[in-house]
Amino acid sequence: MATKNRVVSKPKSSSSSSLVPWLGIAAIVILFDQISKITVLRTFQYAEEKAITSFFNLVLAFNKGAAFNFLSDQGGWQRYFFTAIALGAAIFIIYLLKKHAGQRMFCWALALILGGALGNAIDRLVYGHVVDFLDFHWKSWGHFPAFNIADSAICIGAALFIIDELRRVNK
Structure with missing residues (x-):
């Protein structure tokens, strides 16, 4: 009776193959973010508003700073500063995704943050500012600063990161 020697190949590195879905989620965030921004840029003039509901408008706004227009009144250096921070964060997030690829909620959180950070970094590189267009407001309390899909991600x-950490602490 002849026996055949079977060569059992090792599976691909689990860290590289398990990184793909998380990078895919980040890519989807970037895609939706950029398509929505291009659509608004082609449809609206700067500062033009379109009421959608009693508490929500679409508006074309530009943010040269960071969250809540932080440092937006500076001379332009902040564009490169915030782009560098986003790229540095992206590298660190990819490292964390690779290292913790099996932790689903943690990786979902990181993938969403990665996609959002890169979506806004693309804006800074292409336009010199971040394109915002989602404008929520409530009666006399005024308007929340406009934001975009990247910011939402x-x-x-x-939020997922905080929930994941709270769950981990409770275990």
Whole structure:
């Protein structure tokens, strides 16, 4: 009776193959973010508003700074500063995704933050500012600063990160 020697190949590195879905999520965030911004840029003039509901408008706004227009009144250096921070964060996030690829909620959080950070970094490199267009407001309390899909992904990712950490602490 002849026996065949079977060569069992090792599976691909689990860290590289398990990194792909998380980078895919980040890519989807970037895609939706950029398509929405291009659509608004082609449809609206700067500062033009379109009421959608009693508490929500679409408006074309530009942010040369960071969250809540932080440092937006500076001479232009902040464009490169915030782009460098986003790229540095992206490298660190990819490292964390690779290292913790099996932790689903943690990786969801990181993938959303990665996509949002790169979406806004693309704006800074291409336009010199971040394109914002989602404008929520409530009666006499005024308007919340306009934001975009990248900002939303970052906020959702941060919330998931906090929930994940709270769950981990409770275990």
